[in-house]
Amino acid sequence: MSVNYRALGRSSLKVSPLCLGGNVFGWTADEKTSFALLDAWVDAGFNFIDTADVYSRWATGHKGGESENVIGRWLAQGGGRRDKVVIATKVGMDMGEGKDGLAPARIRQAVEESLKRLQTDRIDLYQAHRDDENTPLEATLEAFGELVKQGKVRVLGASNCKAARLAEALAISKKKGLPRYESLQPLYNLYDRAVFEAELQPLCLKEEVGVISFYALAAGFLSGKYRKAEDEGKSARGKNTVGKYLNERGLKILAALDEAAKRTGETPARLAIAWVMSRPGMTSPIVSATSAAQMDEIFKAARLKLDAPL
Numbered sequence: 001m002s003v004n005y006r007a008l009g010r011s012s013l014k015v016s017p018l019c020l021g022g023n024v025f026g027w028t029a030d031e032k033t034s035f036a037l038l039d040a041w042v043d044a045g046f047n048f049i050d051t052a053d054v055y056s057r058w059a060t061g062h063k064g065g066e067s068e069n070v071i072g073r074w075l076a077q078g079g080g081r082r083d084k085v086v087i088a089t090k091v092g093m094d095m096g097e098g099k100d101g102l103a104p105a106r107i108r109q110a111v112e113e114s115l116k117r118l119q120t121d122r123i124d125l126y127q128a129h130r131d132d133e134n135t136p137l138e139a140t141l142e143a144f145g146e147l148v149k150q151g152k153v154r155v156l157g158a159s160n161c162k163a164a165r166l167a168e169a170l171a172i173s174k175k176k177g178l179p180r181y182e183s184l185q186p187l188y189n190l191y192d193r194a195v196f197e198a199e200l201q202p203l204c205l206k207e208e209v210g211v212i213s214f215y216a217l218a219a220g221f222l223s224g225k226y227r228k229a230e231d232e233g234k235s236a237r238g239k240n241t242v243g244k245y246l247n248e249r250g251l252k253i254l255a256a257l258d259e260a261a262k263r264t265g266e267t268p269a270r271l272a273i274a275w276v277m278s279r280p281g282m283t284s285p286i287v288s289a290t291s292a293a294q295m296d297e298i299f300k301a302a303r304l305k306l307d308a309p310l
Helices: 031-043 066-075 104-118 137-150 163-176 194-207 229-234 236-245 248-264 268-277 292-303
Strands: 019-021 048-050 086-091 123-128 153-159 181-185
Touching (some): 031 066, 086 104, 123 137, 123 181, 137 163, 163 181, 163 194, 268 292
Parallel strands (some): 019 048, 086 123, 153 181
């Protein structure tokens, strides 16, 4: 399929209109499956892949870095893979042993560890995984700026950041002549709308900050797979996250998706992804897959053009 790349913020990065979430690699998708998904992604013309150093530390027996390691071994197969993709990863979550936050020393340590796991000499988009109020923003931004100067990182981004803090970071970068956050990674989908739409979306539009939202399918809920409490056990993700959506509002949204699916012949999952893609200021929503069938759904969603609000 023909894929139209988009500029990420004001940066030189050109990314596909959907980003492949690497949180499942080495967790709910084993290495063989992950390689197949990554190959399918690139073969279809998509180039954007998102991960984080902490993926998947939450899983039993994992310590973090599993996803980056899988991507690194996939890249190491060669075949021009590295030049075909835009790799995004993150720093800032608790990795244990005091490895936490966005202090300059932690950032310098974390980037070397991520580069090693990814088996690459540069990270295309390096993101602050969460805000660190214990470290002055200026110190964090200066440390990130050094990485850009050294060529270890091309572009910077923020994740899970409130509007006031993002605005402050952008102002500091402008005043100090530092590389700025060119992207924001917020939670956003048909259910989780209020926080992003109230303040973050207007700020990103005004400042030309790219948006690469996560949980486009609300951890799978918007696919229609989970409709009652006992459905939560259908997957590892369901057990941890879907409960918050199983309420009157969530079920109303599912009913609206069901109606739209009946009208269009599409699936609820495709419609939910297409809706996020169509929102103002959205650059590349993040989607995850653990099977070829799910990947096919994503590709079909990328081709969808909504002609009316859901």
